[in-house]
Structures are given as C-alpha cells and as structure tokens.
Amino acid sequence: MANLEADVLGICPQDYHLPNDIVDHLLCHFSDGPLLSDVAAKAIVIAENPTSSVRDITLVIESDPSLAMRILRIANSVLYSPATPILSLENAIARIGFRECTSIIYASCIARMLEKSTLADEWTRTVLRDHAFSTAILSRHLNELLSLGYQGEDFTCGLLHDLGRILIASYSPSIFQAGDDLTFGDESMQVTHEDRLWGSNHCEVGAVFVARSGLPAAAVDVIRHHHAPAEEPHPPLVTLVAAADHAANSLVCRTYTGTYDPSTNEYFSELISHRSPAERATLLEQFIELIGQTNDATSQMIAAFCS
Ligand SMILES: [Fe+2]
Numbered sequence: 001m002a003n004l005e006a007d008v009l010g011i012c013p014q015d016y017h018l019p020n021d022i023v024d025h026l027l028c029h030f031s032d033g034p035l036l037s038d039v040a041a042k043a044i045v046i047a048e049n050p051t052s053s054v055r056d057i058t059l060v061i062e063s064d065p066s067l068a069m070r071i072l073r074i075a076n077s078v079l080y081s082p083a084t085p086i087l088s089l090e091n092a093i094a095r096i097g098f099r100e101c102t103s104i105i106y107a108s109c110i111a112r113m114l115e116k117s118t119l120a121d122e123w124t125r126t127v128l129r130d131h132a133f134s135t136a137i138l139s140r141h142l143n144e145l146l147s148l149g150y151q152g153e154d155f156t157c158g159l160l161h162d163l164g165r166i167l168i169a170s171y172s173p174s175i176f177q178a179g180d181d182l183t184f185g186d187e188s189m190q191v192t193h194e195d196r197l198w199g200s201n202h203c204e205v206g207a208v209f210v211a212r213s214g215l216p217a218a219a220v221d222v223i224r225h226h227h228a229p230a231e232e233p234h235p236p237l238v239t240l241v242a243a244a245d246h247a248a249n250s251l252v253c254r255t256y257t258g259t260y261d262p263s264t265n266e267y268f269s270e271l272i273s274h275r276s277p278a279e280r281a282t283l284l285e286q287f288i289e290l291i292g293q294t295n296d297a298t299s300q301m302i303a304a305f306c307s
C-alpha cells in the first residue's frame, strides 16, 4: 500500500519512509537540545518539589532571560489580570503559583521549538500550535469539570500530545505533508495511514523523543496512546487527553461552527461512564459550553506565549 500511495504521489517510496532511527535524526536536527533546556528542566524539578520556595525557582529561572521575560509577560497578561503590574520575576512566580509555572515552562518550550523550527509553511505551524494549545486548555477544563485531581499534568500532556507531528513536520515538510493533511478527521485512520506510509507514526515518534528528553513516564504514555487509550489499561490521564483531543479537532484554526456533538466522544463517555444518567446529561451540556470558551482562551494564551 505504501508503494501504491507513493506511486500516486509520483515519488520513490523510500523518500517517504522515516529514517530507521528517526529519533537520533531528530535529536541531531534539534541540536539545541531536546524539548527542555537545562534551565527549564531544573526549574520543573524544583517546582514539583513541595519543599521548594519561590526564591529557589526564581534563582534558576532568572538564569534564562528569555524564559524569565516570558513568565513575567504572562503573569501580567489578561490570563492573570493582576490589579497592578508585576515587575519582578519572584512576584510573578508567587502570583501564578508553581503549578502554573510548570505549565508555562512547557508551553514556552513548545512555543520556542515552533519558532525555531524549519517549518516552511506558516499555515502548518499555526495549525499545529493552535491544536496544541486548544487541547491543553480543554484537558485542563475537563480535569476541572470531572474533578479528576490532576495538578497541571492535564495541561502539559494536552500540550505535548501531538509533539510527534511538530517534530516530523519540522524535520521534513515534504514527508509530513505526504502523510498528514492536518484535516483532523478520523484520527485512528490517520495513525494507520502513517504506519503504512512512514513505517512509524507521530505517536511513537513523539513518545520516544519525550522519553529521551527525560520527561515523566505519564507524559510518554499519553503521547504514545492518545489515539487508542482503550487498547490496554492506562491511567485516566490518557483518556482525558484523548477526550480533549477529540474535541480540539473541531477547533482547527480556532474556527468553531458550534456543531460538535460531545456524545460522539467515546473517551469522554468513558470518563463519565460511572455517573448517573442525570449527571451524564449535565456534563455533556457543560462540555459543549467549554468547547465554545476554549477558542477565546486559546487566542489569549497564544497572544501571551507567542508574541
Ligand atoms: Fe495525535
């Protein structure tokens, strides 16, 4: 089948196979380092330690002026709407809290990776960025709506779930475009299509890359299984991000026609399966409202992170 598709495209099939050890190629390609800079990785370890102080994390982050500026700008943005301008990094971190600080660090790393990427096509860059942020915001909304109790992993894993797409598109726009038209239609078929054409898929590439970058196993699980969370037992975080991803697919380029039907979201249905029929009906209505709100929140977040 791969040969047939390549023939239709008029290109030698070997041109459309990912390199055997694609992660090695990607690590070389992103030679500035893996996903997180040293400063970002250290800051996250400190932020996740309950005994750390605001001063501890400030000391690390201020050694990366670009990250420090971004946190300061976000703390002063409409996302947090401080009553008076926050002028110091220490005050900014105290204002937003450690959990948000970790989310901002991951989001900054993704934004920086997209800025530095060699994606020639601005539309592809925009679609991938918007989808990452929309899925992250919806993951956070659903975590709160369903009281799942995640403390920021929801946002981070939503943000990272399609990292493999960003990596492959940056590595080779032509390989990427041959395998992924970014229509966000039947995503399970998308993975099958990638396997046939590339001999791998964006879930596997993203998972291996993130594992090599030293991120927690929970993030690797989400990235690897977000299109098939039911194939084997996984923590609810995988199903949560899959549910958010399903809904975010209806928000491509931040246009939402209001036609999304959450009852088609099998992952959301699984998350609420133990609730009473009345509760499920209410949650489905609340889910629809959240999707409508996500567009505005995505625009605000992108303005804060990517300007
Ligand atoms: Fe995906």
Ligand SMILES: [Fe+2]
Residues within 6 Å of the ligand: 131, 135, 161, 162, 245
């Ligand atoms: Fe996705």
